[in-house]
Amino acid sequence: SLVTPSSVLFCASAFILNPLPSAHHRTISIHHSSIDSINNDHSNNDSAAAQISRTLQDIEKDLLANPSKLQPILEQHDDDDREPTPNELAKETLLSTRLPNLPLNRTCTGPSTIEGAGRGLFAMEDIAKGELITCYPGDALLCDYSELEEEDFDEDDEEEEDFDDEEDIDFEDDDYCDEEADYIEEVVLWGEHVDATDRLEEDEVFDGIVDKDLPPLTSYAATVDDVYSVMGMPILDNNPAYYGHFANDGAGHIAIQTGVADAARRGIEEIISSYVSESVELSNARHKPIADGLHLGTFASKDIKKGEEVMVTYGPDYWMTFEG
Numbered sequence: 001s002l003v004t005p006s007s008v009l010f011c012a013s014a015f016i017l018n019p020l021p022s023a024h025h026r027t028i029s030i031h032h033s034s035i036d037s038i039n040n041d042h043s044n045n046d047s048a049a050a051q052i053s054r055t056l057q058d059i060e061k062d063l064l065a066n067p068s069k070l071q072p073i074l075e076q077h078d079d080d081d082r083e084p085t086p087n088e089l090a091k092e093t094l095l096s097t098r099l100p101n102l103p104l105n106r107t108c109t110g111p112s113t114i115e116g117a118g119r120g121l122f123a124m125e126d127i128a129k130g131e132l133i134t135c136y137p138g139d140a141l142l143c144d145y146s147e148l149e150e151e152d153f154d155e156d157d158e159e160e161e162d163f164d165d166e167e168d169i170d171f172e173d174d175d176y177c178d179e180e181a182d183y184i185e186e187v188v189l190w191g192e193h194v195d196a197t198d199r200l201e202e203d204e205v206f207d208g209i210v211d212k213d214l215p216p217l218t219s220y221a222a223t224v225d226d227v228y229s230v231m232g233m234p235i236l237d238n239n240p241a242y243y244g245h246f247a248n249d250g251a252g253h254i255a256i257q258t259g260v261a262d263a264a265r266r267g268i269e270e271i272i273s274s275y276v277s278e279s280v281e282l283s284n285a286r287h288k289p290i291a292d293g294l295h296l297g298t299f300a301s302k303d304i305k306k307g308e309e310v311m312v313t314y315g316p317d318y319w320m321t322f323e324g
């Protein structure tokens with residue numbers, strides 16, 4: 001099984017440490033222990049992933065050598081407090097780009113086999129374990145610079161206050177919370193390919209549009225790393241090379257049905273660990289960074305037969321805060 005005690009513990013501790021994650025963090029998470037098993041799987045059929053990696057790295061070099069090409073993404077940072085570095089801008093440009101003509105015509109969308117899950121992603125041919133199935137589009141990027149800022153913050157303040165000594169900190173103290181809130185910065189950036197008329201207001205990204213029954217765009221977010229999550233737009237649905245955002249989670253309903261309301265009886269750890277076991281058992285794919293995080297791909301974690309629904313594990317944080 002791909003579920004190791006440490007992966008369950010990781011998921012459990014992530015939830016316990018952050019029992020009320022904000023809507024901003026409702027992203028599909030990546031299970032790192034499983035990623036290793038894909039990396040170590042020397043399938044000789046990874047040419048599409050390798051090709052895309054090389055293309056991305058070439059474009060990254062070109063962007064860094066021609067800073068004017070970073071201008072469109074830099075302009076979107078106009079209102080930010082912090083100045084992004086050229087490397088960050090190049091990465092953001094690539095994460096929010098849909099590369100043209102990718103050799104990935106392996107999937108289609110259709111009604112999910114999971115009741116109430118809407119559309120799902122289906123294999124149009126047999127796909128071997130380890131192969132790239134499709135990419136996850138970064139139509140919009142969610143950038144959370146707080147991790148980076150925290151490092152700066154800790155360094156800056158080390159001499160003034162001893163943050164290592166937890167007894168000195170009163171976590172209930174309003175000033176402490178305000179001080180922390182000040183340097184947390186979340187930014188939404190749009191890919192150039194997304195029409196101005198399709199771009200959502202920031203509150204619509206996080207809350208959806210209730211009248212139009214439009215879910216938050218964050219429910220289509222998948223984690224790339226500590227800073228970036230990519231959000232695919234469900235209306236951009238005609239490119240099989242970028243269909244990763246249509247993969248459902250086979251066991252999501254378990255967490256929805258039992259949910260936090262049942263926590264007193266079963267215990268939150270048990271709910272989380274049974275969800276993770278079932279979801280991983282039912283899943284046949286994983287979202288995984290390509291080219292050191294310049295893109296996100298959806299890779300087969302098991303052999304997939306033509307016609308099968310492609311499913312991934314979103315992680316407990318996603319479902320524990322799900323309001324659909």
Ligand SMILES: C[S@@+](CC[C@H](N)C(=O)[O-])C[C@H]1O[C@@H](n2cnc3c(N)ncnc32)[C@H](O)[C@@H]1O
Nearest residue numbers: 117118119219220245246247248249250252253
């Ligand atoms: C990343 S999108 C997947 C594509 C989506 N099904 C669609 O029709 O566009 C995530 C959303 O799919 C739905 N979903 C995924 N797995 C599900 C499950 N097991 N049960 C119910 N809904 C699910 C939820 O609405 C979730 O917020």
